[in-house]
Amino acid sequence: MTVRLAVWSGPRNISTALMRAWENRPDTIVVDEPLYAHYLHVTGLDHPGREEVIAAGETDWRVVVDRLLGPVPPGVAVFYQKHMTHHLLSGIDRDWIGKLTNVLLIRDPREVVASYVRSRATVTPDDIGLPQQVRLYEELAASGEPPPVIDAGDFLRNPEGYLRALCAMVGVEFTDRMLSWPPGPRDSDGVWAPYWYAAVWRSTGFEPYRERTVTLAGAAAEVAEACRPHYERLHAVRLRV
Template identity: 40%
Template structure:
């Protein structure tokens, strides 16, 4: 989101279905009340805002979703006019990142199973296979991966996608106060460093359950 948000022709929308997701599920996420108050609580209202009115031809709209926010009742036909791109990440790192901020983690929270379901649904509804990008691949070589991603999205490459100012951005959701401290400290893609993380026994079991979904998505990634 920081990378695309730093383009001269792009504006971002951060997790537009989050309030709807919390209202529907009743989950007690950090800052729940503030999130629910900040966005529409109806998925139809969210879709209406995302799909109209048309944005100028010279402008791009970057919409960051969390897959678990996309509940089954949402009509995927509404996404067919979008260029859908899936960012995948090693489930071990996802679980460790989640565990650092919240101790109630499930397959639904991790979102990889739902990510594959959404991928398959969009593929079935259209003639196009959605784009899949591995997070670690971008971190290892952003100067190669980001221009390639722009090419597949049919948008011009802008080198300012590699660097951005530190701090909060206008498009950040209200939940940034809880979740985005490390993101706010960044100014670009730091040199890649492999992360060694330790998981609890329960988290290792959770990891094992995610791997088949992750490995299936990896088959479709750029430079697989």
């Protein structure tokens, strides 16, 4: 029985590093932001590499969902799905999400915004994904068990503890292979990787947690402040190990 582990994050989090950890398992396959092409196609947003992403991806969300729920190769215990919550546009039916094993990955919005504006000139609360994460949390909680919420800062203070908790949740044995990986790109990386994944390509494991001094001004500061209540809502129910 294959577990379809969907980790729902916003941008500029540790989501790609977490995908690396799971991909380093021999019993796991991964998919990188499968709804991104649909998101860019529908919204018309000008992200770095926009045309490449659309050309390389699938713009019909129904086809994407069929693949996410479809067959996997023999011997695969975990189908790890790295998702961005802001990719869940209003036109996408959401019933299929309940068929996945879902986890929310959050990060302090000031840190997210500070990182985000280094790659894009503008940012809005919806770009950060926290409002959408709260909506998804409430929907999943209303239909059954609320999904675990992991804060990136907590995770980086104790990667092994959180990985062990996730492994226990999906019913697989933890392995030390999840704590380190070879540097460089992967075939599984989205075509947008050259614009966003420089730090992950240099990495060989999770970066130790460190306090960050973040200075924001103007619209960036307003966006971070607007996202603060959503972050606090999820931070209050986060998983602690």
